Amino acid sequence: MNLKEKIVLFKNITIITMNENRDVIEDGIVAFKNNEIIHVGKRDIEQTLISEYGCEIEIIDGEEGILMPGxxxxxxxxxxxxxxxxxxxxxxxxxxxxxxxxxxxxxxxxxxxxxxxxxxxxxxxxxxxxxxxxxxxxxxxxxxxxxxxxxxxxxxxxxxxxxxxxxxxxxxxxxxxxxxxxxxxxxxxxxxxxxxxxxxxxxxxxxxxxxxxxxxxxxxxxxxxxxxxxxxxxxxxxxxxxxxxxxxxxxxxxxxxxxxxxxxxxxxxxxxxxxxxxxxxxxxxxxxxxxxxxxxxxxxxxxxxxxxxxxxxxxxxxxxxxxxxxxxxxxxxxxxxxxxxxxxxxxxxxxxxxxxxLGMDKEVGSIEVGKKADLTLIETYSVNMQPIYDYYAAIVYSANPSNVDTVVVNGKIVVKNKKLISGDFREIRKSIINLKDKIDKVAINL
Ligand SMILES: [Zn+2]
Missing domain, CATH: 3.20.20.140 (Metal-dependent hydrolases)
Incomplete structure (x- = not known):
């Protein structure tokens, strides 16, 4: 492996893989390099990956959150x-x-x-x-x-x-x-x-x-x-x-x-x-x-x-x-x-x-080695998220969008700590509010 290429590793997470067997991995790790998932498994491989990649590794502590496919x-x-x-x-x-x-x-x-x-x-x-x-x-x-x-x-x-x-x-x-x-x-x-x-x-x-x-x-x-x-x-x-x-x-x-x-x-x-x-x-x-x-x-x-x-x-x-x-x-x-x-x-x-x-299931939709790194981390520390007996039910019936902590698209972290990092949300928000007056003037006459 090329040591110059950085890998990113999520740890301290439960992984809802949505693979063919629908495996759920507690205390797991998911690693990706460039835009591709290169490892999905239990935490015991963490040291091996770290020693293999040395300082070229970025570790994200999932704080016992649930990592699911984007x-x-x-x-x-x-x-x-x-x-x-x-x-x-x-x-x-x-x-x-x-x-x-x-x-x-x-x-x-x-x-x-x-x-x-x-x-x-x-x-x-x-x-x-x-x-x-x-x-x-x-x-x-x-x-x-x-x-x-x-x-x-x-x-x-x-x-x-x-x-x-x-x-x-x-x-x-x-x-x-x-x-x-x-x-x-x-x-x-x-x-x-x-x-x-x-x-x-x-x-x-x-x-x-x-x-x-x-x-x-x-x-x-x-x-x-x-x-x-x-x-x-x-x-x-x-x-x-x-x-x-x-x-x-x-x-x-x-x-x-x-x-x-x-x-x-x-x-x-x-x-x-x-x-x-x-x-x-x-x-x-x-x-x-x-x-x-x-x-x-x-x-x-x-x-x-x-x-x-x-x-x-x-x-x-x-x-x-x-x-x-x-x-x-x-x-x-x-x-x-x-x-x-x-x-x-x-x-x-x-x-x-x-x-x-969408005809994209070879690339995305599950957390599997070889697939594109499109990942969503749902945090479990907020008041609405505990206790968890069934990870699927917790996401469907307990979670809401405000529990989304980190998001990766095509191997790039785009949301971190609940903040958009691939763009400036304040600017984006300002632009849309600036359209309001013009829209209001037209809408009122319809
Ligand atoms: Zn439509």
Whole structure:
């Protein structure tokens, strides 16, 4: 081994590996070099590693915290954060409020400032990868790189002019240039995001799919979320939304289906057969009164499921820790069965499940040698964290984002002692507050 290369070692931790065996290692250590995990195991190897690496080792004392794989937010619109808390209880919010607001206000600057703030919030909440669908994705990529966040970024495609395109479907052209620019980046995975079946034509959806296929990149869409979407598909094609997309021939393993609430047995079969990953956005769906995605049935079929927050104007928060208990509680209540979805299954969706949905499970989603060092340390000294009998339950039902102590993305420490260190949060906060007056003036007239 090259002694000049520094390794970083977490010790005094319990490791929730989320590996194939779902090993939990008490009093363990995890070491990484550059961006790769090189050791996961019991503490007894610590001295060997130290003597091997000598002074080229940085030791982080986890203070009996829980080290877990960095969490994955599989669906959001990060740059919507400047609009958070506007029109929360508005009927038909998307068409009556959100689209007009975006047309009037979204530009490169707002997208960049919003993305920066949202990424800071996600990192501080223990999220190390997010999948985004928005406009000016190049600005989101810039913000993501600056804060050292891993991301899957998909430019929106719409059947009307959008903030970054004077013509309908301008997102198709944007996507090609965007994918070409970022396709070899170590942190950014570019993709394409046709907004929804009801905001795209058959031709545009097929074209978006061809782009995704040509470059072998993710394609993400809001699917089976709206009641009017289902009625339109029924009226025009006598099909459900999922069946319509399947008939177009655009469902495959690159497809990331957000929401997927209004589905029947046949739809679930199709999603499984086509190896489509689905994203459960319980916070946003329950607040928007959209319905409950049938994840228990989907899990039984073996469909890959990840968790998402949706945009911060829909779900308000961007961390995944607070999504997990909502998923557990709502499905237990909805099915009248408290045995459903034990904590380990919720953490699966938040980590390795999400990685599978994004097609990144070879790289991230678990703590294993050879994988990228994307790690989240949850401290256990705060009042809400003790006692702990079940590490999974402690994370799901006791923890909140304020318990996130240290976060590593791609081998770089980005949050330490609960502070963002890959960026200046005071500056980021100031920039977003400076947008408020302008937004307020437009919003008041909608
Ligand atoms: Zn969304």
């Amino acid at each position: 969490m994955i937010n599989c669906h959001t619109h990060a740059s919507m954060v400047p609009f958070r808390s506007l029109a929360d209880d508005c009927k038909d919010r998307l068409k009556r409020y959100l689209f007009p607001l975006e047309q009037k206000l979204v530009d490169e600057k707002l997208t960049y400032i919003g993305a920066k703030y949202a990424i800071a919030e996600m990192l501080l909440g223990g999220v190390t990868t997010f999948c985004d669908m928005y406009y000016f994705e190049d600005e989101v990529a810039k913000a993501s790189k600056e804060l050292n966040m891993r991301s899957v970024l998909c430019e929106t495609v719409l059947n009307f002019p959008s903030p970054d395109s004077k013509k309908a479907y301008g997102g198709l052209e944007y996507s090609i240039a965007f994918i070409e620019k970022w396709k070899n980046d170590d942190l950014i995975t570019p993709g394409i995001g046709p907004h929804a079946p009801y905001t795209n034509s058959d031709e545009a959806l097929k074209e978006a799919y061809e782009i995704s296929k040509k470059y072998n990149v993710p394609i993400t869409m809001h699917v089976a979320e709206m009641d009017y979407e289902l009625s339109e598909c029924k009226e025009k094609y006598n099909l459900t939304a999922v069946q319509y997309l399947d008939k177009l021939g655009i469902l495959d393993s690159n497809f990331i289906s957000a929401h997927t609430v209004l589905v029947d047995e046949k739809d679930i079969e199709i999603l499984k057969e086509k190896n489509v990953g689905v994203v459960h956005n319980i916070g946003a769906n329950s607040k928007g009164a959209k319905g409950v995605m049938p994840i228990v049935k989907m899990r039984e079929k073996g469909i890959n499921i990840g968790l998402g927050t949706d945009g911060p104007m829909s779900g308000n928060t961007l961390d995944i820790i607070t999504q997990m208990p909502q998923v557990g509680k709502i499905h237990k209540l909805f099915n009248n069965d408290r045995t459903l979805l034990p904590s380990i299954e919720l953490i699966e969706m938040a980590t390795i499940g999400g990685a599978k949905v």
